[in-house]
Every structure is written in C-alpha cells, then in structure tokens.
Amino acid sequence: MSLLAGDDGLARPAWAATDPLMRDYYDREWGMPVRDETGLFERLSLEAFQSGLSWSTILRKRPAFREAFHGFEADAVARFDEDDTARLLADARIVRNRRKIAATIQNARATVALREAEGLASLIWSFQPAATPTPTTFAEVPTQSAESIALSKELKRRGFAHVGPTTMHALMEAVGIIDTHLLGSHRRGSSGIWAADGSRA
Template identity: 50%
Template sequence: MTEAPHRCAWAGEDPQMRAYHDEEWGVPQHDPRMLWEMLMLEGFQAGLSWITVLRKREAFRRAFAGFDPNTVASFGEAEIARLLQDPGIIRSRAKIEATIGGARIYNEMMARGEDFAAFCWSFTGGKVVQGDGKKLLATTALSEAASKELKRRGFKFVGPTIVHAWMQAVGMVNDHTSGCFRRGQLS
C-alpha cells in the first residue's frame, strides 16, 4: 500500500479542495484572463472560505460568461439583477459590481497595450517568490504593495489579505509548506 502524499494542512480531507491543492494552487499562471478571473474570485471570497467559492466556481463561470472581460465589462443593471437572483453564486451587489468594474479596468489596461499578466508578474520581478515553507502569512509587504497599486487603478476587493491569497493561488508566491509534496515540484 502506498503512503498518501503529505499536503499543506489547509487542503484537508475534502476531495475538491485536495484536487485544487494538488493541481492548481501555486502553479505559476501567466494567462492574463485567468489571472484576472482568479483575482475576481478571490474578491468574492472576502469574508468567506475558499471552499465556498471553489464549490461555486463553475456557476460563477456560467454567470460571468466564462470570465470574458469584454462581455463582463458590458454588464449593466439587467445583468446585475440577474446575478443577484442566481443561487449558484455569491449574491453580493458590491462584489458583482467590483467584478464588472474589474473587467472594465482590465480592458482599459489591455487597450493601452499594458498586458495584465506582465502587470501582475511585475510585482515579483517576473519570478516566483519562495515562501519559507513554515507558516502561511495572511499578508506580506509584497501583497500590501500590490494591493495598493490595484486599488490605485480602481480595483475593488483587493486588500492585502485577498491579494496575498491570490498571489499564492496563481503561483506568484510558492507557499506550499516544507513537507508538502507540491513545494518542491513548484520550486
């Protein structure tokens, strides 16, 4: 019988959370649309647990047109009303409006020739920052600086804690714990 791999404690026993940990969390993401999608989903997590968002992710993708920024940027009151009635997602007007606003900012950046992926990775100098492998921090000086810049550009629900969780999720920061089988794979 083979021994189960050691994972970060937060992966727990939930099969969906374990799959997310094993296959997605911490994998360096360079697709600008996906980086934006994950930033928006992390914003929906504010005040909740990630598993809540993870379980609703496919419903979010359906509700927000596959997180196509061009489509989401065109959403108006009719779409907001529809989203507020959608039981598959987190029905927070502020978070829905932040996602629509975030799509508009994303599109403005891209229209100016500013690649969203290059912008995101500029916070880490284009490299994966290696956490110490001992403890997960809620915020760092890096997430505080990134949060400040995202807010300056008009993004909402991008406080330092949300931004740090996002940076971990999209692999800008490798915060897998030292005993976790994924840490070395992503170093």
C-alpha cells in the same frame, strides 16, 4: 498544525487532506503559474468573492460563477449593465453580494483599460518577490507581504476594487507568484517558478 499524510502517502496541509474537491485543487491547481488575462481576472474575481467565506464554498460554486460571468472574459463582463447585475443578484448558485458583483464588473473594465499599458498579467507578475516564504507550519504562512500591499495599492490606482493586501496575497499564492506550500508538502517547489528552499528556480 503542519502536514497530514494521505492514503496515497503524500503530505498535504489539513485543508487539502480530506475533502476530495479541495485535495484535487491543491494537487493540480493551487500555486501553479497563471499568466493569461482571463485566468488572472477569474482568480482575482473569485478571491474577492471569497472574502469572509471559505475557499471550498467558492470552489464548489466556480462552475456557476463561470457560467454567470461569461467565462470571466473581461470584454464580456465589462459590458454588464443593471440588468446583468439584477440577474446575478437573483442567481442563488453564486455569492449574491452587490458590492462584490459591482467590483467584478468594475475590475473587468479596468482590465480592458490595462491593455493600453502593460496588461493585467504583466502588471500582477511584476510584483513577484526575489524569494518566497519557507513555512513549516500554518502559523508561519504570512497573510500579507510588502509585495501584496504594493500590488493592492497599484491595482486600486488603476481603478480596481476589492483588491486589499490580504486578498492580493491569496491571489499571489494561488497563481504561483509566491510558494507558500509547507516545507515537506509534495507540492513544495512544484510550480517551476520556485525551488523548495524559497529561491527562484
């Protein structure tokens, strides 16, 4: 499976070709650079919640996640206590998984602690590779890389949880650290970070 042409004539992968919400996410957000702490903490958190679920499920719940987690402001989430955990577990609008909720609170505290060093954004972006994949089909899109494995290990060393190599690879795709848009997609090379041929722009 490769690309489908939409009614606007633009080529997109199948997952972004029909559902209006996913299509808008693909066209406007996925793969565009995110370099601020709050934006990266949100996406790291949502990628962890997505594990085992479809991204469309998480995307539909994102407004509720943002409300429940106070806009993913790390300082606010780092102060969450057992009452907040109980509140989140009772909130049917989000994914009610105790381990993932606990990991998000733990990761908020780790994010705050990182400010005394290089900070979350600088740490994550330091794992940007020298080149990015150039897939023509979904079968050629990797789910892990040497960089995502290394990022996972480093985040765990810094006190983060639910940050496995596959989850970190998905994060790197989502925030522009790598470009896994299929060759021929109208979004390929659109981030300003990568050229269409996989080299740095």
